[in-house]
Structure formats: structure tokens, C-alpha cells
Amino acid sequence: MTSDSSGEGRASIAQILGADLPLLPGESREEYLQGVHATIDELQARTPLQVYLAQKIFDCLWWIKRYERRKVTMLIVEMAKRVTEYHMGDGLSGAQARIVVALQNNDWQDKVLRSHMEARYHTPETLMGEAAARLASELVQVDQQISLRVKTLAGLQSSYEALVNRVIHAERLRLQTQLLRRDLASIDVPPLEASSQPHLQAPAEPSLAGNVSSSHGPSRLSAKARSQ
Numbered sequence: 001m002t003s004d005s006s007g008e009g010r011a012s013i014a015q016i017l018g019a020d021l022p023l024l025p026g027e028s029r030e031e032y033l034q035g036v037h038a039t040i041d042e043l044q045a046r047t048p049l050q051v052y053l054a055q056k057i058f059d060c061l062w063w064i065k066r067y068e069r070r071k072v073t074m075l076i077v078e079m080a081k082r083v084t085e086y087h088m089g090d091g092l093s094g095a096q097a098r099i100v101v102a103l104q105n106n107d108w109q110d111k112v113l114r115s116h117m118e119a120r121y122h123t124p125e126t127l128m129g130e131a132a133a134r135l136a137s138e139l140v141q142v143d144q145q146i147s148l149r150v151k152t153l154a155g156l157q158s159s160y161e162a163l164v165n166r167v168i169h170a171e172r173l174r175l176q177t178q179l180l181r182r183d184l185a186s187i188d189v190p191p192l193e194a195s196s197q198p199h200l201q202a203p204a205e206p207s208l209a210g211n212v213s214s215s216h217g218p219s220r221l222s223a224k225a226r227s228q
Helices: 007-017 029-043 048-083 094-104 111-119 124-134 136-186 208-227
Strands: none
Touching: 029 048, 048 094, 048 111, 048 124, 048 136, 094 111, 124 136
């Protein structure tokens, strides 16, 4: 199982991810898979467990992106409400739909949008401020959801780092063991020689002459003493 960009590696990752991807209507499958593969490559995930955690990390980022888009959509719709004379019902009028598209494209020079803003004495800043004030509580709730995802993301990152560090530690121990065995095998102990170890030589046998002289010495002294 590798994280390379080869066809075999991509196929292995696809088998782990499965066919059912956590996508909502309108979301791009290709964009999601590209993000997952980029995260796997960045984290250098190789084992199935590492790939699983890498996908969950990207899922958190994907959800945060969803919430950010939701905030933008909420503000755009509310700005369209503020700038038009009538509030939106179940659907959008032609002018309101055009204003939403102009705001999504950041086209403040759109004629319909400009005319409605001038009629209500709005500038881009006042319009965005009014919409944000109107949606303050809703935006806080979305921010809370983002905060929860960020905490989950931090936990997944810690789990992944612990898993990778455990693998690295095991690999380091394996390499150290191999080096130790190699060093021990390279040690050559020379055999001991008697000539090089004088302290291990056997003691010399006493000479016969010495024994004889030592045996007769005391008797001669005794005879001389008796004669005196």
C-alpha cells in the first residue's frame, strides 16, 4: 500500500475509501478525491489505518469548507433581501435572482444591483454590515460548528502523529538492532599466546643442585658446632 500517484496506488486507495463518498448534492466527486489524494500524499500515509485517518482529516477540512460556503450563501441571500423592496418568499423574483448572481460573482457594477442599492442608499459596506447584523445569531451557530470540526481535526492529527511515531520508533529499533548485530559480527578477538602472557607461564622447577645443597647445609653446620 503506497501513497504514490501511480494507477496501482490510486486503485489501492480507492479500495480503502470505498464507493460511497460523503458528498452532498452538487459537490464534485473529482474535487473531493483530489483533496483526499493530496492529503494522503502530504501525510505520506501508507498503511490502511494511516489512509483512513488521512481521509478523516480531509473530511474535517471538507466540512469546514462547507460551513464557510454556507456563511457566504447566507450573507448573499440576506443582502439580496436588504437591497430589494420586498422580502423573499418561497422563490426568487427575476431581480432578486440577478442580484444574488451578481453578489456571488462580486459584481458590484451590475445595473440591477446598483439601482436597488442607490434606491435604498446602500454602499457595499453598509449592505454587508446590515446583513451580518441581521444574521448574527445564525452566523455564530455556524462558527460553533466550524469550531467543533477544528477540535475534531486536532484530535485526528494527534492520533495520526502518534501512529506514525510508533511506526518510526519500531523502525528505528529495528535498524539499531541490525547495526548492533553487524558491529558484533565485525569484532575479531585474537587467540591468547603463552609468549605474550608472561604472567600465565608455569613456575620453573627447582634445580637438583639447589635441593642437594639445601639438604646438606644444616647437617654440616650442626657437626661444626658439636666439634667446637
